[in-house]
Amino acid sequence: MKRAIISGLFKDAEHNAPIVQLLIENTNQAVHIWIGGCEAWTLGMTLEKVKLERPLTHDLLISVMRAFQAKPTRVTIHSLKHGVFHAKLFITKFGLPQDEDLEPTNLEVDCRASDGIIIAAKLNLPIYISSEVILETAIPIEVQKKITDEDQKFHEFLQSFNLEELKHHLEKEKADREEGGSFPDTFLEDDDPERE
Template sequence: MEKEKEARVEVKVNFLSIDRGTGAPIVVLKEKEGDSNRILLIWIGESEAAAIQMHIEKMQLPRPMTHDLLKSMIETLGAKVTAVCVHSFEERTFYAHVTLEVNGDNIDVDCRPSDAIAIALRCEAPIYIVEEVLAEQGYSEQELDKGQKPDTKDVLQNLDDDTLKQYTV
């Protein structure tokens, strides 16, 4: 796969929510720029959701969590996280990689999107989604506007159950 030639869209973590049917955490990524304000929903694990939320809320723990440890190891080894990217969606699962700069070379390391996001937040690295993935799996705010504009925090409540079932943790 030629990842560097694929169009990518920069996104931000908009908020975390809970799937009301399963109780599973969902991270909501929103396009940083552009007129469509597209969003992507990714079901994630509880520990990754906690790691993302703790970082967003700037909570300081007495000991490093796993993603803090990874950041420290990467930096100690002289590498730098330059970006993370959700690059594909296959068999109801999102795939991502972390791009590390090591001695002037870029290395893509396969990982779960939730881990990539948690690391990107800690390393202040940009988060991207391949355009094709966002176009096929994402939603525009206009698509979610069915009659009235929902509050962003109510986006998940406005999705029907068939749409929600498309995604896995």
């Protein structure tokens, strides 16, 4: 496993899909993961440190874990199966105050790569990527696309995002998938039962 940091969030102009870029520490390589529009917005707001009035789904999950004395410790992206990144969220579960004698329990929870990345961004957790995934998907930094007008438009999209736009984006994404999909055949983030 090698540690990675979130080094960018941009739009793939060819497939009209958001991408999160993970830079592999101490290398000149990065891994790109295509994610959904909702996840991109949430991650963008998190990276920009935008404070929202009400908790989002990932905030709720973090609050529930805290209520049950569970502390996320790291995220690993461990494999790529049928073009889908598989990840795990590692959690240390402590006993409740009345259960002082109980030893902490370490848990591994299966999760989507995007959800793990968002939780890691919110809690400043380390992200690790397996050597196998790096070998199969990493690209040299020199060939990564530079910031373009498309990237700037995507940044502006995140800044001006609202619920109506979210609804429109989700309906378009659903229609695209029903018509055969506009996402690339490899490196999709979300599990799709029809792909198996």
